[in-house]
Structure formats: structure tokens, C-alpha cells
Amino acid sequence: MSGSDAQPDLFGGGARAAIAAQPADPALAALAAKLPTSLRFGTSTWSFPGWAGIVYDGVYDEGALARQGLAAYARHPLLRAVGVDRSFYAPLDPLTLERMADSVPADFRFLMKAHAALTTPRSARRPAFLGDTPEAFLDADYATRVVIDPARRLLGERLGVVLFQFSPLGERVQRHRALLLDRLSAFLRGLPRGPCYACEWRDPFVLGADYHALLADAGAVHGLCAHPRMPSVDAQGVDPERDPIGAGPLVIRWLLRRDRAYDEARATYAPFDRLVEPDPDARGRIAALLRAAASRGRGSLVIVNNKAEGSAPLSIEALARQSADDPVA
Numbered sequence: 001m002s003g004s005d006a007q008p009d010l011f012g013g014g015a016r017a018a019i020a021a022q023p024a025d026p027a028l029a030a031l032a033a034k035l036p037t038s039l040r041f042g043t044s045t046w047s048f049p050g051w052a053g054i055v056y057d058g059v060y061d062e063g064a065l066a067r068q069g070l071a072a073y074a075r076h077p078l079l080r081a082v083g084v085d086r087s088f089y090a091p092l093d094p095l096t097l098e099r100m101a102d103s104v105p106a107d108f109r110f111l112m113k114a115h116a117a118l119t120t121p122r123s124a125r126r127p128a129f130l131g132d133t134p135e136a137f138l139d140a141d142y143a144t145r146v147v148i149d150p151a152r153r154l155l156g157e158r159l160g161v162v163l164f165q166f167s168p169l170g171e172r173v174q175r176h177r178a179l180l181l182d183r184l185s186a187f188l189r190g191l192p193r194g195p196c197y198a199c200e201w202r203d204p205f206v207l208g209a210d211y212h213a214l215l216a217d218a219g220a221v222h223g224l225c226a227h228p229r230m231p232s233v234d235a236q237g238v239d240p241e242r243d244p245i246g247a248g249p250l251v252i253r254w255l256l257r258r259d260r261a262y263d264e265a266r267a268t269y270a271p272f273d274r275l276v277e278p279d280p281d282a283r284g285r286i287a288a289l290l291r292a293a294a295s296r297g298r299g300s301l302v303i304v305n306n307k308a309e310g311s312a313p314l315s316i317e318a319l320a321r322q323s324a325d326d327p328v329a
Helices: 026-034 062-068 094-102 140-158 177-189 209-218 262-269 280-295 312-323
Strands: 039-044 079-084 109-113 159-165 196-200 221-226 250-254 300-304
Touching: 026 312, 039 109, 039 280, 039 312, 079 300, 094 140, 109 140, 109 300, 140 159, 140 177, 159 221, 159 250, 177 196, 177 209, 196 250, 209 221, 221 280, 250 280, 280 300, 280 312, 300 312
Parallel strands: 039 079, 039 300, 079 109, 109 159, 159 196, 196 221, 221 250, 250 300
Antiparallel strands: none
């Protein structure tokens, strides 16, 4: 993680900047009022200077936004959630978690990535940022002590989802799918009850009826992701028309176009102030899932990345209109 994709120094040192929200747009407020209250949209992080005039009332330094922008971000009528990527690289300290909670209203929700040590097996290429972190692959005790308990204590109800993002696992793990699912089942069953747990993958081999049954039995959900390594979101085996309401929210992250690599998209779309390459196919698939979930009374939490179309807040506005069947452009 580098550049404008980071969430650096959350609420840390440095000069404090007074970050103001973009003045409320009555049309966006009216659109938000048409959406089910159980449907929440958010972006992957909030510290983008290119969102001036969209989320923020002017151009602010990226570091200032990372430290002080969350409260202004949360005033946008469509942004009732946010993804926290930084926690994937290192667990968040208590002061950061406390300040995050204090920056947003009570009905705001965080989708927090769990530490990568939990989703990186010994056989995988260990990323440099894990350094000397002990082996913790699918270690429920480590997850509880280091990730879940601190977040539950300091974020409270604002902790919407704990996301376990599994990077590509490699051929060795693929040869032992049944063992992987057994370990995943034991891991999820060993976590404290209360938070919503979602599992997101970059390997289609994991998907299958047995995998989805495992999640349902453990009280967890599959994290749908729009990503080139995975099938389309509506082909990953989650059917909101049939999934039990008690299984938790529909969790979707719209990350990348199917024909773009991450670094390529970042270079093409920066500074993320407009929809550079609209993706009506992905948007339509996601909107259909959201409408189906709403018709069943099931909540949804959708996180959108700038690399999906060029500007996450503008993608959310378009997705919200389609989800609400609002014809206004």
C-alpha cells in the first residue's frame, strides 16, 4: 500500500487541519431518503484530495484528510460506512479505534479488514509488511485478542463487518481444499459471537455449495468482490433471494474492472475526481443483488474503490440511483 491508497497516520501527529464537508446537496439527500436504511454505501478509505467538491469543500492535503477527514466524510448523505484497509497491514491501536468511533455518528458502520497474518498461510509468499509477525493463519485466539476484541470494545455497534481478505493462496493450498475448509470452519466457530464476519477470496476454487453451507453454519457470510480474479458478483454463489435473513448482511466490495490491473487503474484514474471508465455491467449486477436483498429484508453493506470506475463517491451515487430505480441522472 502506497501513495493515495494508504490510510497513513490515522489521527496521528502533525498539524491538525479543519476539514469541512462539501455543502449538502438536496438531490443527494433526497436520493438517500429513497434507499432502505439497511443499505449502506461507503468507500475504501477516505483520504483523497481529488474528492474536493464531491465529499470535501476544498482541496486538502492527503495526510490532513487521513487524520481529520473522517468526520466530514461521514456527513455525505450517501456515505454511511467506510472500509478500513490499514488494519490489514497492522492491527489498529486503541487510540485510533477510539478516535474513529468519535468521528462518526452512531448509525455509521466500519468494514474493517482483519490483519493479513490471519489470512496468509505458511506456504504462501509472506509479504514484507508482516515482518516478524508470528504465524497466525486462521488462529481464532490471535484474531480475538488482536483484532476483534479491541474493535468491539472501542467501536461498539459501529463495527459493521470484520472482513477476512485471503490473497491468492497458491497451488499447494488448492490441492488441499477440504483441509482448508475444515480449518476455516474451526476458525470461524472459534470467534466471539456478535460481529458480522465475512470471508473474501482471490481464488475461485474455494467457492462451492459446501463452502457456503460452512459459512451459514458458522454464522458468517461470503464477501462478494468485483475483482478480475473472481467470477462476477452474481456468480459467486450468494443468492439474496434464498439466503436466510439471519445470515447477516450482504457484503460487497466493488474493487476493479475485469480488464484492469490495480496499478494500471490507479495511474489511469487519479486523481479520482470523475468516472473515467463507467462499468454499467458491474454496476447493474451489484444493483440487482441489492434490490433482491432489500426485497427480502436483508441488509447490505457495499464498499466501492476508486479503481472500480474512477471515483468511488460518484460510483456510489450512480449505484444508489440504480438501486433505488431513480431515473434522475
